[in-house]
Amino acid sequence: MIRKLTLALMMSGSVLAVQTPAFAQSAAPVSKLVEAVNIPHEKFTLDNGLTVLVHEDRKAPIVAVSIWYGVGSKNEPKGKTGYAHLFEHIMFNGSENAPGDYFEYTKKIGATDLNGTTWLDRTNYFQTVPTTALESALFLESDRMGFLLNAVTKEKLDNQIGVVSNEKRQGDNQPFGLVSYKQSGTLFPVGHPYHHSTIGSLEDLSAASLDDMKNWFIDHYGPNNAILVLAGDINAAQAKPLVEKWFGSIKRGKDVAPVNAxxxxxxxxxxxxxxxxxxxxxxxxxxxxxxxxxxxxxxxxxxxxxxxxxxxxxxxxxxxxxxxxxxxxxxxxxxxxxxxxxxxxxxxxxxxxxxxxxxxxxxxxxxxxxxxxxxxxxxxxxxxxxxxxxxxxxQVGGFGGKAVALAEGELYxxxxxxxxxxxxxxxxxxxxxxxxxxxxxxxxxxxxxxxxxGEREAYKEVAAGSGSRTGTLTAPAFYAPPGADDVSVSAPVAFQDRSKFPEPTSTPALDFPTVEETTLSNGIKVFFARRAAVPTVRVAVSFNAGYAADPADKRGIASMMSTMLMEGTTSLTSTQIAETEEKLGADVSVGSTLDRTVASLRAVKPNLGLSLDLLADVIKNPAFATNELERVRVQQLTRIKAENNQPQGIAVRRLPPLLYGAAHPYGGPQTGSGYVETVATINRADVANFHQSWMHPSKAEIFVVGDTSLKEIKPMLEQRFGKWKPAAAPAPAKNFAVALPTPESKILLIDRPNSPQSLVLAGLVLDAKGSDDLLSLRAANEIFGGDFLSRINMDLRETKGWSYGVRSQINGAEDRVPFYMFAPVQTNQTGPSVKVLIDQLKDFNGAKPVTAAELEKTIKGNVLKLPGNYEQSSAVLGQMQADRLNQRPFNYAETLADRYKALTAQGLNDAMRVKVDPSKITWLVVGDAAKVKPQLEALGLPIEMVTEAANTNASNNAK
CATH class of the missing domain: 3.30.830.10 (Metalloenzyme, LuxS/M16 peptidase-like)
Structure with a gap:
């Protein structure tokens, strides 16, 4: 539990401790909760030293494939900081028998929850795949373990040096982004393996050579320094021959010297x-x-x-x-x-x-x-x-599922x-x-x-991508052909033909849980789906409110009200709320998004009723104490200030109001925090009236997913919400019939001196609503910028190395949906990066439309990953709410496979051309104006300088 519960535990708290409410005294004992935590598994070891752990979980036709190597930044010698993480990137650039980008293969086998990470003590790679694609995944992981060296090139290395350097700049560019360097460099003395950060220094990264990387692989990536975990729709008897088939012929690597620190x-x-x-x-x-x-x-x-x-x-x-x-x-x-x-x-x-x-x-x-x-x-x-x-x-895999728990224990x-x-x-x-x-x-x-x-010191920059070959390399054979003398394998292993990629054998169908519906006595609709993999229940009481319900002169009130609901009820102090949910093992929260305000509960089954008591009290009986309101106000004003000091915060506060206009329900900062002058005027009566009008039974719907039944849960909900009689009339519907500003193709430049990077955000409001059929448009955007393999990401990240990652997205919204392009790029390539995005969009809608290969990859990948997309109850709950918001049937997810298969290149091209006009895109750039403005002037678009002081409600009304 320690490994999962570190940085995530930065929560706000409560006042002086008081007695826990009586209804929480009968919570299930901790010992009973511990009994529910169990990951049965089997273990075997190949003759080459590869340790394999297998956990069987048949809830869905998916298998998590997670491989952990006993190498991290602690293994880096002086002058080679950042090498472990840099090599993790190189591992995604193709192996000898799987050339090209690793994500090309994981895309077409429907992988979900996939990534690679590096930290002080380990490097890991993971993906969850359909059961029918398990052999495909094992082929890929084994090929980059045993057949990588000849695929590592100087071109790939230089590109990834650029990518990782921009990843470092992106992190350094955040508020407090330089603190961790002081912590590690001061707390751990020179010579300690934790003295330097995992990301390394720009100087060391820039100096990395091809030989450095190949030797890093030889020294650390042998099977005897790895743990492979398979968790999901498989057992050890099924796994062992497959693992032997693909990993058994890889020779044992060097023994990694233990670290003594x-x-x-x-x-x-x-x-x-x-x-x-x-x-x-x-x-x-x-x-x-x-x-x-x-x-x-x-x-x-x-x-x-x-x-x-x-x-x-x-x-x-x-x-x-x-x-x-x-x-x-x-x-x-x-x-x-x-x-x-x-x-x-x-x-x-x-x-x-x-x-x-x-x-x-x-x-x-x-x-x-x-x-x-x-x-x-x-x-x-x-x-x-x-x-x-x-x-x-x-969850079987991903960043924190069962495979992670098993691998960490075994490795550490x-x-x-x-x-x-x-x-x-x-x-x-x-x-x-x-x-x-x-x-x-x-x-x-x-x-x-x-x-x-205050002002930071000037950022120390170096040229990235200057690695060069420094000598020759003689590498040991990592593959033992038939008859070879291999002392690490006690029995002959059949030759495996790696010339042909093992495609998935079939396409497993998605079995989305049946959604049952009922209505409470006061008219609140309830939607329920059963998921019993773990003894937990999730409840979301959703209200048709959200940031879009904020009056233009009270921007930020939905967020303030949401926060205040957890700060005390008429019968419980904020401390009692916190202590009660902790005793119950529950998680109660209230939050607002653009279109909805949702009070959520995650409860362990033995404490479901008591947890629902707490949720209902928070929703229906807020105290809105004046002293708490003033404290929350200061926190929200500080949050606004923080957003105005963070590049992405600046961008998402400033651009959307210009696209929609200040009078539109979507015309406020997309963070929901509001403006200094609006938050300063909100009083207790405003918050109470907003709550009575918008968190109203007539605007409420309840969604439940988990280890219960509709027969069991309905009486529990009826008892707590069915007789809810509000004190006020519901608020009127949001006014979306507001004229939008005429879109302008121009650049708004916000000066942020000494920024290591520039943040580019471009946007356009589309002539489309969330309830429209947007599948073709979203699939087209996936090809253009919505996926790792998208055109703009592969260009700016994988080809040019100017960014850690760029994307475009069709945001979800009940009314008019926006199109955004998001690109954090290195300062000296800001203007050229904007030009790339402009040219790529013009080409996509013109001379370079969707290709047959792109269409096939998009269809196949999206169909295959459907079972993995809905592995967790939280994903089912989210889909149910999205279906309701967008006026779709609850079996929508099960129709997606056929809908994807019916897509055509012409349909995708038409959707993008009709909806996204490159000549109407508004561009916002946050960066060091002295360095980037000359670059932007070369683009020929009008440039407007925007000061931080302009980021107010009054200025947006004036636009």
């Missing part, structure tokens, strides 16, 4: 002050503590969760809610093999005294270390996190069942054990970092 300790406290484009001062406290296998790591995870991870955490209670000196806090542990990182951070209230906050933070921490958590805090940490683990077991501690031991430690933890761990590890010298608003 004791937990470091600073000699004395270290204080660092940084300047950045941030909305307010952030204060950090950091220590290095034991690695993930040490029991103290589990205790410190509990300690940080209770301190600043839970919604009811101590830091939230004191600093955010009671004293209101900060607008956000968090505390969490990031686990690694050779030492874990404890991170505590607090964002000072704008205008507040950072020194006073730092002092108070240290006082709270000192008292906490001295006294330790309470038994109830430990219990809440256990219940809430075990419930999250149960929920994660529904040599025990694939380590996940279970972690949970048992969590469930049995005692306050005194947690306190002892804190007193042992958190009383050592601390790293204190303070990031203050």
């Amino acid at each position: 004791p937990v470091p300790t600073l000699e004395k406290d270290v204080k660092i002050v940084m300047k950045d484009k941030v909305p307010t001062t952030r204060i950090y406290r950091n220590w290095v503590v034991p690695g993930l296998a040490d029991p103290d790591a589990n205790s410190l995870f509990i300690a940080m969760s209770a301190l600043g991870g839970l919604s009811s955490s101590r830091l939230d209670n004191i600093l955010v809610r009671q004293e209101q000196s900060v607008v956000g806090v968090s505390a969490y542990l990031i686990p690694f093999v050779h030492g874990s990182l404890v991170n505590i951070q607090a964002d000072v209230k704008p205008g507040g005294d950072a020194d006073a906050v730092a002092k108070r933070l240290d006082e709270i921490l000192a008292d906490y270390i001295k006294t330790g958590p309470t038994a109830e805090e430990v219990q809440r940490v256990a219940a809430s996190n075990i419930a999250q683990q149960i929920d994660g077991l529904e 501690v040599g025990d694939s069942s380590f996940y279970k031991k972690e949970l048992e430690r969590l469930a049995s933890a005692k306050p005194e054990t947690v306190k002892a761990a804190m007193q042992k590890w958190l009383t050592r010298p601390v790293l204190e970092i303070r990031v203050e608003p």
Whole structure:
């Protein structure tokens, strides 16, 4: 559980602890929850050392294929930082028997949940495929394990150096994006494997040579340094001959030397002050503590969760809610093999005294270390996190499914069942054990970092893609042909013909769950689908509200109201809400999107009724306390400021209002946060009236997916929502009959000095609604820019190396849908990148329409991946809500295969040409104007400079 619950635990919290409500006292014990967490599996090892784990899960015709290599950035010597991650990119550029881009193959076999990642201790590659494509996936993974060297070229290396360099620039360009370098470089001494960041330095990346990469492969990518996990519609008896067939002939590689790195300790406290484009001062406290296998790591995870991870955490209670000196806090542990990182951070209230906050933070921490958590805090940490683990077991692969749990245990501690031991430690933890761990590890010298608003130092840039061959390379044979002397294979392995790609044997049909419908006594419609893979239930109470319901002079009110619903009811304080959901292992949240406001619940089955009680109370009985409203207002104003300091935030705040006009329901910032001047005027009566008018039974629908039945769930919903009688009339329908501005082909340039990258966002409002049949248009966009293999991404990323990734999208909306192109690009190629996008769109709608090969790939891939798309209950729930929003039948997903097969190139071309006019695209660029404006002037489009001050409601009304 530790591995999944680190950075995600940055949640807001509650006020001083009070007694938990009576209805939560009968929550199921933590021990009962632990019993539900189980991943039975079998293990075998090939003669070449490849470890294989197989877990059988027959809920869908899919198999997760996940391969983990025991190599990460910790294995990089000085001067070669970033090589592990760079090589991960190269692994996607084709192998000897699967030339071309790896995603070309995964696309045509219908892979979902696919990617590769690198961190300090490992590199992994994963995809979930239809059962009929399992052999295809095994062919691909085995070919790049055993047959890669001759496919690695100088051209591919130089391109990926450019891509990775732009990935680094993109991360560095974010607020607080440079902090992690200070943390790793200070906490871990020179020579420690964690001293440098996984992304590496631009200098080292630029200097990487072809020999460097090939030797990296030879040294680290042998089967004896890998773990293969297969999870899903398969068992060990079926898996073993297939794995032997494709991996058995790969020779054993070099033994990777073990890393010896004791937990470091600073000699004395270290204080660092940084300047950045941030909305307010952030204060950090950091220590290095034991690695993930040490029991103290589990205790410190509990300690940080209770301190600043839970919604009811101590830091939230004191600093955010009671004293209101900060607008956000968090505390969490990031686990690694050779030492874990404890991170505590607090964002000072704008205008507040950072020194006073730092002092108070240290006082709270000192008292906490001295006294330790309470038994109830430990219990809440256990219940809430075990419930999250149960929920994660529904997924077989991806970033956090069952395959991940098995692989991490096997790789990091040599025990694939380590996940279970972690949970048992969590469930049995005692306050005194947690306190002892804190007193042992958190009383050592601390790293204190303070990031203050201000101008960054000039970004240190180097030329990317300058790697060159430095010598010759003699590589050992990684494939043993018939009769070869291979001591790693005890029995002959049949020769496998790799000249022909093993295509999927058939196309499994999607079995989307039947959606049952009923109506509560007050008219609220209920839509239910059964999914029983894990003992959880998801409920979404959806209201026809969202950002589009914001009045033009109250932009941001839907977001403010959504936040306020979790800040107290007429019977529960915000602390009681938080503590109750934690005790129940539930997750209650309220959020708004463009067209809907949704109150959501994820509950473990034993606590479903009690969890529904909490959800209903949050929806129907908000307190809207004035003191809480003022605190939430400051948080939302700080969020607006943060968005105006972040490139993508600036873009999505500024462009959509210009496309739709300030009077249109979609004419506000697409973040939903509103404007400073509108949020400042919203009072308690405004919020209460908005809630009564829009979160109204007549605007509500309830969607349920999970381990229950309509017969069981309907009475439970009737009891809590069926007799709901509102105090006010519903709000009128949103007014979409607002004239849109005439689209203009021009460039809006927002100056952001010292930006390592430029952010390009282009847009156009289409003559189409979400309820229209947009399948052909979306399929055409997938080819143009909506997929990794799309034309614009392959051009700007894979061919030119100017971006980490670009995309175009047809956004979902109830009314007029927008078309966007999004491209973060390196500064010195901003103008040329915009020209590429212009030319690509003109070509797509003109001389270079959809090809037969592109059409076939799009149809085949989308049909094959349907079962994987709906593996999880959350995806089913999302599809049900989307179908309802877009006025489609609930069996829509099951019709998609035939609808895709009926697509034609002419149909895709016509859809794009009719809907997307290149001459009407509006362009917005966020970057260093002094460097990019001359480039943009060469394009011949009108350029308007836009200042940050213009990003207000008043200025948008003036347009």
